[in-house]
Amino acid sequence: MLDVAILGLLMDRDHHGYEIRSQLRERLGDSESVSFGSIYPALARLERHGLVEAVAPAAPRSPAISTGSLAGERASLRTLRTSAGLGRRSRKVYRITERGRQEFHALLADPTTVDDGRTFSLRVALARYLTPALRVRLLERRRQDLLERLAEVRQGADNPDLDAYARSVMSHAAHSVELDLEWIDDLLSIERSDSETFAQEAK
Amino acid sequence: MLDVAILGLLMDRDHHGYEIRSQLRERLGDSESVSFGSIYPALARLERHGLVEAVAPAAPRSPAISTGSLAGERASLRTLRTSAGLGRRSRKVYRITERGRQEFHALLADPTTVDDGRTFSLRVALARYLTPALRVRLLERRRQDLLERLAEVRQGADNPDLDAYARSVMSHAAHSVELDLEWIDDLLSIERSDSETFAQEAK
DNA sequence: ACGTCGATATATCGAAGTGATATGATGAAA
DNA sequence: TTTCATCATATCACTTCGATATATCGACGT
The missing domain is CATH 1.10.10.10 (Winged helix-like DNA-binding domain superfamily/Winged helix DNA-binding domain)
Incomplete structure (x- = not known):
């Protein structure tokens, strides 16, 4: 990294x-x-x-x-x-x-390394060095990981075994992941509209 | 940790x-x-x-x-x-x-160790083992750190030297820190209303 | 009945990262 | 003029990571 x-x-x-x-x-x-x-x-x-x-x-x-x-x-x-x-x-x-x-x-x-929050941000910050196709792949891979994580933390937020503090951590983690997902979806829609523009120009 | x-x-x-x-x-x-x-x-x-x-x-x-x-x-x-x-x-x-x-x-x-996101969440998840006063201190310490970080990333988000991807990372970091701050403020207001309830009961 | 897959479980190793500390130069402020 | 903050490299002990090895069990298909 x-x-x-x-x-x-x-x-x-x-x-x-x-x-x-x-x-x-x-x-x-x-x-x-x-x-x-x-x-x-x-x-x-x-x-x-x-x-x-x-x-x-x-x-x-x-x-x-x-x-x-x-x-x-x-x-x-x-x-x-x-x-x-x-x-x-x-x-x-x-x-x-x-x-x-x-x-x-x-x-x-490299698609074999799994991104955590830190390496993913790093990769996005350097995304201009990637091809559009690789950028989309990077974003979609992370998107999948976050969806899985979201399911986990939502479960934790509802788990009555946990005390209020632990549940609060889980619930905040869920909101944080949701924000990350919105960000990624934004980036993805930009990538797609860029490639459209490109396609139209080529026409 | x-x-x-x-x-x-x-x-x-x-x-x-x-x-x-x-x-x-x-x-x-x-x-x-x-x-x-x-x-x-x-x-x-x-x-x-x-x-x-x-x-x-x-x-x-x-x-x-x-x-x-x-x-x-x-x-x-x-x-x-x-x-x-x-x-x-x-x-x-x-x-x-x-x-x-x-x-x-x-x-x-321990107040000497500086919390990053991970250790802070860990401490909050275990906050029931802290006294109310120590909980407030933990939250306020982190709040200060995040305010400083927020200023940094906001500057990065506006930095025209950076390309769109790097600026996007900065701007998302800012939103993420803002969300963290809201969380902390929530937790702080809960701590304060709890201690009020406590004071009223004692009355 | 057979194989093998996925989850459970402990352990170890080299490589990489952390936090503290040492060293020292420079510019600015007291 | 001393002293403080910032700039700059370096090293050390300890911790953590990622990969790999080993082994058991339940479930599933054939």
């Missing part, structure tokens, strides 16, 4: 570890922040597998300071640290590789 | 590992099932710490078959397996200890 998230962010542009954490919340809507204890090992892992690569510390806003040699890079690193706005501790910036892009598409579309 | 959940279930009655998993979903509303790979180690850990203890395989529905000796227990185990309804592989039933009860209350009320 984290792999897809990181690769997805890197599809857009290069990032360093610390930034990935905030982007995960801001762009991919991750509610419970992923800890640094998973991000840095994940980045190391992805690099080991050749899916991402460390970029030589990029030139700061002010262009053309260093252009390549090892000594030059070291100098630019020092420059980077003290130069306007971009200081802080030296960043390790990562770029996605071609193999990384392939793996990203494969992971994102 | 899993510790509180297991202890909470054992407060009610004895359970074996397999059963705990289903009860977690049915009684405590846990959406993403906890795997056996965490339940059995957790049970072993709790036993090591003296918070739970393994019970001699309980007598089946039909009462009074064995009453104590080692030989008797072994016999009852065999009986258990082949007797009506309760067969299957031999179960390992756990009971909560006195120290376990103390620890349960401490963990449930």
Whole structure:
């Protein structure tokens, strides 16, 4: 899951570890922040597998300071640290590789992994990288799972064995799943109207 | 988190590992099932710490078959397996200890741990074991967290840098948090009206 | 009577994630 | 000028996950 998230962010542009954490919340809507204890090992892992690569510390806003040699890079690193706005501790910036892009598409579309709320939201947030057909499949798969879950929690909400608090949890879970279902149905109807528009244009 | 959940279930009655998993979903509303790979180690850990203890395989529905000796227990185990309804592989039933009860209350009320959606729901499902004051504190703490989260996701929903899918995720997250807040406000108003009733009765 | 499927049940293993902690630089405020 | 908040990487012990192995029983079809 984290792999897809990181690769997805890197599809857009290069990032360093610390930034990935905030982007995960801001762009991919991750509610419970992923800890640094998973991000840095994940980045190391992805690099080991050749899916991402460390970029030589990029030139700061002010262009053309260093252009390549090892000594030059070291100098630019020092420059980077003290130069306007971009200081802080030296960043390790990562770029996605071609193999990384392939793996990203494969992971994102993989139908064998069952989505929980978190991975599903992640996938939707990255849905522009899926084909329309794969998007619909993703949404309909989740829809089925939620319908099953809805039946479960509704039963719990009516279970007289449970005390008022437990029943309240169940009943709120039911409302929450209902809201999720409405969302998915909205997304599905958008997908369908988009494909209609497409069909009409082709006509 | 899993510790509180297991202890909470054992407060009610004895359970074996397999059963705990289903009860977690049915009684405590846990959406993403906890795997056996965490339940059995957790049970072993709790036993090591003296918070739970393994019970001699309980007598089946039909009462009074064995009453104590080692030989008797072994016999009852065999009986258990082949007797009506309760067969299957031999179960390992756990009971909560006195120290376990103390620890349960401490963990449930612990204000230092920050609740995510899962642990919060768990705590509410077990809220009957909290005092009214601790219940209100739990609810208000979560309310604050959600208000902050709401501001974040609303910003994301309006962020023109994001594509329609990512914005949709953010906007749905906002609606979801709003629903959570309504739930919490309901629970809070119930707590308050309960304490009023209580005050009036005392009068 | 036979096989085999699905549910019940415990257990273990490697890989991944968490939460805490260490380290240190920088900019802003007190 | 010290000190505080934020930025940034890293590691550690412990917990959790997902897959897999093992085994028993009831039900179902053939």
